[in-house]
Structure formats: structure tokens, C-alpha cells
Amino acid sequence: MSKAAFGIDIGGSGIKGAPVDLKGGALAADRLRIPTPQPSTPDAVADTVAELLGAFDIADDLPVGVTFPAVIQQGVARTAANVDDSWIGTDVDALLTERTGHDVFVVNDADAAGIAEIEFGAGRKVKGVVLVATLGTGVGTALFVDGTLVPNTELGHIPFEGESYERYVADSARERDELDWAAWAERLQGYFSLLEFLINPDLIIVGGGVSKKHKNYLPLLDLRAPIVPAGLRNEAGIIGAAALARKAAKKNAKHAE
Known part of the structure; x- marks a missing residue:
């Protein structure tokens, strides 16, 4: 194949x-x-x-x-x-x-973007718990344990001040509220600190279009786990979806034999 x-x-x-x-x-x-x-x-x-x-x-x-x-x-x-x-x-x-x-x-x-990062990007060959968060219009998350996906985590929708957390920390919120990088990083600090408390990841990968500007905000965060930019940027979703499709097609072909 x-x-x-x-x-x-x-x-x-x-x-x-x-x-x-x-x-x-x-x-x-x-x-x-x-x-x-x-x-x-x-x-x-x-x-x-x-x-x-x-x-x-x-x-x-x-x-x-x-x-x-x-x-x-x-x-x-x-x-x-x-x-x-x-x-x-x-x-x-x-x-x-x-x-x-x-x-x-x-x-x-978000799971597709995570699959791409685990197979080809910043999470390749990383053991333990890896959290991938995409910051864009909303906040998507993908969680992996020793490379295996825990699907549909939706951690961007944790309730916060009567709404989803993504309304407060997404890149769209940064633009909407006209935040400078330091002010946005303060919001991200609270969000990622909460996720670290809940799931104790060994690595956090930040994706989405704003990840190409990671030098403006990631160094401002103080977390136990390393937090790094995604390697595949905005192509991660396409690549991850294709990787999933190839694996699923291969699995279906085996079952048909």
C-alpha cells in the first residue's frame, strides 16, 4: 500500500x-x-x-x-x-x-493536528503524556499517552467565568481585546497552569497560526513541563487527517482479507 x-x-x-x-x-x-x-x-x-x-x-x-x-x-x-x-x-x-x-x-x-505533531513534528518519539493545544478562533486540544491518542478531550471548553476558556485565551480573544503579547501571556499562564494541574503533561505543544510568533509569548510562560511551538504549523490538520485515513484504510483492508 x-x-x-x-x-x-x-x-x-x-x-x-x-x-x-x-x-x-x-x-x-x-x-x-x-x-x-x-x-x-x-x-x-x-x-x-x-x-x-x-x-x-x-x-x-x-x-x-x-x-x-x-x-x-x-x-x-x-x-x-x-x-x-x-x-x-x-x-x-x-x-x-x-x-x-x-x-x-x-x-x-485538534486531534488531527495532534496526530501530525506526534508522527512528524514536535512530539515525535516523545514518551509519556503530551498535550497539543491549537490557539486560533477557538482553542483545540489533543492528548496523547505514549503516542496513543485520547480522542475528543475538548479542554478548550473548560468553563471559565460563565463561558468556555477559549473565549478568554484563544488568539481571536487576543485580537478582540487588543492585548499585547505580555497581557495575552498572562491569560495563557492561568490556562496552561490549570491544564498542568489536571493532567501533568510531560510536554506541551502549541499550534495554530499564532505558533509562528511563539517567541513573543511562550518564553513568558512559567510551567513545569516544557512548552514548545508546533513543528507543522497550519499544515498539521491536513497532514494528520491524511495519516489517519491511510491507517484506517490499511486496517480496513486487513479486515477484508
Whole structure:
């Protein structure tokens, strides 16, 4: 079985995708981005995913991994963050498989980014408990124990002052409240200190677009665990989804033998 798959990252504002070379954990072609349809209903998003895939000349049997901003259990969306509430209860796997004609495997978006970091990025070969946190419009988290994913942790949604913690510490909160790096770091200190108290990670990896500016805020944090920037930046979701799809396709092929 080849070491290739296709990864798609569904977000509240854009849907991005590209083929991935899983030998080195890198995009095999320039990624394509299409704005997320508004309203972002299941049918509208499924059509956009099919459009994105159709823009690439890929084999019919190439597995496709898709990230989705929700708790995903057995392919079904149990929540809806930054997409239409009509996704709740939708079998995302089945919908996208039917609409695209490819075997589609869906995963929580932060879990996908975490998978990429564990396999190819800052968490590669790290033993113990690793926490991956993505700071963007919201806060996504992925938790690993000796390289094994504990899915759907959603630690960005810990209650804080009557709302989710992500409303206070996300990169969007930094921009909304016009915080300088030091003021934002104070908020992050409280958040990551709480997570450290709860799960005692051996390593914390910070991803999301703002991770490329990590020198402005990570050195300001005082934690027991090392806290480092993600290695794959914004490509992590695409790469992680593709890695998941290849593993799932390989597992299904073995069961079919």
C-alpha cells in the first residue's frame, strides 16, 4: 500500500486540502483553499469538499482524511463549533464518502493536528503524556499517552467565568481585546497552569497560526513541563487527517482479507 493520502481541513472560514506524502509528513502539492459556505450546512459543506477533491487529479482509491470542528464518535458529529448546528448527529463519514466517492475518515480537528505533531513534528518519539493545544478562533486540544491518542478531550471548553476558556485565551480573544503579547501571556499562564494541574503533561505543544510568533509569548510562560511551538504549523490538520485515513484504510483492508 502506498504512503499517500489526501487531507482536508474544514474550518469555520475556509476548507483546505492537499495530497500528502506520508513518508516525510509533507504536502505533496500546493494546498487549495475554498471559503466555507455560509450557512455551513452539511449539504453545502459536502458539496464544497467534493469540489475541492475534484480540483486534484487523484486516484479513486486514495483514502481521504477530513478534520471537523466537533466531537467525532464513530464518524458522527456530536457537537458543532464554528459550523451550523445542523451538523449535530450527522454521520460525517457517511455523508462525505457518498458525496465524494472516496473512502472518507473524519477526525476532530485538534486531534488531527495532534496526530501530525506526534508522527512528524514536535512530539515525535516523545514518551509519556503530551498535550497539543491549537490557539486560533477557538482553542483545540489533543492528548496523547505514549503516542496513543485520547480522542475528543475538548479542554478548550473548560468553563471559565460563565463561558468556555477559549473565549478568554484563544488568539481571536487576543485580537478582540487588543492585548499585547505580555497581557495575552498572562491569560495563557492561568490556562496552561490549570491544564498542568489536571493532567501533568510531560510536554506541551502549541499550534495554530499564532505558533509562528511563539517567541513573543511562550518564553513568558512559567510551567513545569516544557512548552514548545508546533513543528507543522497550519499544515498539521491536513497532514494528520491524511495519516489517519491511510491507517484506517490499511486496517480496513486487513479486515477484508
